[in-house]
Structures are given as C-alpha cells and as structure tokens.
Amino acid sequence: xxxxxxxxxxxxxxxxxxxxxxxxxxxxxxxxxxxxxxxxxxxxxxxxxxxxxxxxxxxxxx
Ligand code: SF4
Numbered sequence: 001x002x003x004x005x006x007x008x009x010x011x012x013x014x015x016x017x018x019x020x021x022x023x024x025x026x027x028x029x030x031x032x033x034x035x036x037x038x039x040x041x042x043x044x045x046x047x048x049x050x051x052x053x054x055x056x057x058x059x060x061x062x
Contacts, residue, residue, distance in 0.1 A: 003046050003061045005039050011058035012036035020050035020059055 005028075012018075018037040021029045028043035029050060036058060037050075051059045 004041070005044050005046060005051065006060050006062055007036050007039060008058045008060055009036045011056045013056065018054075020053045023049045023053045025049065 014034050014036055016034060018029065018031045021031060021037060024044075025047065026043050026045055028040045028045075029037045030040070031037045039059075046061060048061045051057075051061050053059075
C-alpha cells in the first residue's frame with residue numbers, strides 16, 4: 001500500500017517558519033504564517049525527506 005505524508009499538527013509548535021519546506025524537492029509543502037505546514041498530495045512524491053528533517057516529528061510518512 002502506498003504511504004502518505006501526514007502532518008501531525010499536535011507535534012508542531014507552530015511558532016517558526018517550517019524548515020522542512022526547504023528540503024522538499026517538489027515544493028509540496030506550504031505554510032501560512034507559522035501554522036503547521038500543509039501538504040499538496042498531488043505534488044508529494046513520498047520521498048520522506050521532510051519527515052526525516054522535522055525535529056519535532058510533525059511530518060510522518062505512513
Ligand atoms: S515526502 Fe518528500 S515530496 Fe512529500 S512533502 Fe515531504 S519532502 Fe516533499
């Protein structure tokens with residue numbers, strides 16, 4: 001079964017620019033203000049880079 005990137009909003013402190021946005025190779029992540037990032041599932045290639053990068057484990061491939 002295909003994995004899907006999930007944003008665990010409770011894990012995101014939502015007080016900073018999301019650093020994982022920069023590591024996404026296809027610009028599938030976006031952020032409004034300091035909110036938890038949003039995933040564009042049509043763009044996401046499920047590479048897992050953002051999930052590895054997020055220190056709060058707010059992005060999970062599952
Ligand atoms: S899994 Fe990869 S392609 Fe998908 S949002 Fe994260 S970094 Fe971008």
